[in-house]
Amino acid sequence: MKFVRIAFVLLLFPLLTASSAHKFYVSITKIEYVEEKESLQIITQIFIDDVEDVLQKRYDPNVSLATKKEREADIELLTKYILQKLKIKVNGELxxxxxxxxEYDIDIVKSYFEIKGVKNIKNIEIDNTVLMDLFEEQQNIIHLKTASKRRSLILDKENPKGLLNFH
Incomplete structure (x- = not known):
């Protein structure tokens, strides 16, 4: 009888201690319109391990971000990837x-971009498919700030585009 109890506990223990941790697949893109500079200033934040996975699968298995192994080519691939996956139209024009x-912030890579020559925003269309080719559950959150308004979008594989109107 004692053997049965021990066997039962040994079989049950892994089930009880196993965590059902669910990893979230998310990126955040902050866009701020700076009217006096006529520019949109953009910060895209992506988990390093997620973007590293996609870069390794898509381009080069040796890509290494935020380590001593990081090469200039790795940063070029990161930039190339984001520029392919993040498209913005202002007033209907790409x-x-x-x-x-x-820059790196713990486990996040922050990439900085700028769009110059932006005047009189009527609408902004954002197409953000970052990491959607690797993770089905990927969500890309967009926060847009102007002098008078703040707007947000949540984009996913089924809805990778969003339109924000300002007039």
Whole structure:
């Protein structure tokens, strides 16, 4: 009888101690319109391990971000990937994102972009498919701030585009 109890506990123990941890797949993009500079300033925040996974699968298995192994080529691939996956239209016109730089904050990579020559915003359309080709559950949250308004969008695989109107 004692053997049966021990066997039962040994079989049950892994089930009781197993965590049902669910990983969240999310990125956050903050866009701020700076009227006096006529620019949209953009910060995209992505978990390093998630973007590293997609870069390794898509481009090069040796990509390494935020480590001593990081190469200039890895940053170029990161930038290339984000520029392919993040498209912005201002007043119906596709605009060019200029890469400014990046920094690491614990387990997040923050990439900085700017769009110059932006005047009189009527609407902004954002197409953000970052990491959606790797993670079905990926959500990309967009926060947009102007002098008078704050707006947000949640984009996912089924709805990767959003339109924000300002007039």
């Amino acid at each position: 605009v060019e994102l200029k890469y400014i730089g990046k």
